[in-house]
Amino acid sequence: MSAATHETEHHTSLGVDNRKLLMWIFLASECLFFGSLLSTYLIFKGESLSGPGTDIFAFEITSISTFVLLMSSLSMVLAVYGAQHGQLGLMKLMLLITILLGLTFLGFQVYEFKTFASEGLTLSTNQFGASFFVLTGTHGCHVGVGVIYLTSLLISSVRRNGIGKETPLYIDIGGLYWHFVDIVWIVLFTVVYLIPAY
């Protein structure tokens, strides 16, 4: 065990760090949030009387953005590895790569939304449009928040020369949020884009 971890230990009744526990509770509640949005989408996706439907999807582009997000999860876990093993350079580099990949994903999403809007599908076109944009837009907002979160972690690690006592824990908790955003997209990509009308 590293010295950094020893210094951050504090005994709790559950034997786990309260900050990490709080993040897991938050992520569990987020499951319900996305579950309700996804069920709304599934109900409304075939119920539109006018405007484009699921045939508007061009999943080649979405597949690339999915790959980008998966790779961002890989770079994030390597950033956590760097923090836990005292490799500051690796941690910073991987955090930067994760942020850039997150921004790339957001760029793809903006492009997709603009394309759909030009083809006549907006938030107010029909029920499918409303539920689709709310679901994927909410996920996009989470990615945006994640990018800001990771940027703040990167800036603080750059300003501090060396790995601080609690850096591994903070990077680990930030990583949990980022991976959660990734697993939500794994589900959304399959259910929304890959599975045709049920």
Add this chain to the structure above:
Amino acid sequence: MAEMDAVHDAHNEHPTTTIREYLLIGLVLSVITAIELVMSLYTTALGAILIPGLLIFSAIKFIIVVAMFMHLKFDSIRFTQIFAFGFVLAASLLTAVVVLFGIDASDAIGGGFIGDPIEHHD
């Protein structure tokens, strides 16, 4: 107290996964995504196995990320319990809502879901 310390130490151990293993996991995730993409191109050929197949691959990716990248495999069982509780609740909610409201209205009336109109015998 010693037992509690031992538990605490176990929770704070870093995962033993190496960079090489993480890269391998990333490769596996990419390959599964590619397989999913190919499957979605052959919807008619795959027929009834398409949706279960895609859902299984999606579940595998989900489990890999949660277990290996989020370190649930190595971390305290408490975290697994908390996350599983939220996830199962969300999955139950999704299933219940889709089953309740996902039945097409015309099918429901025509197929007898709502029931045939009450016949009045005057």
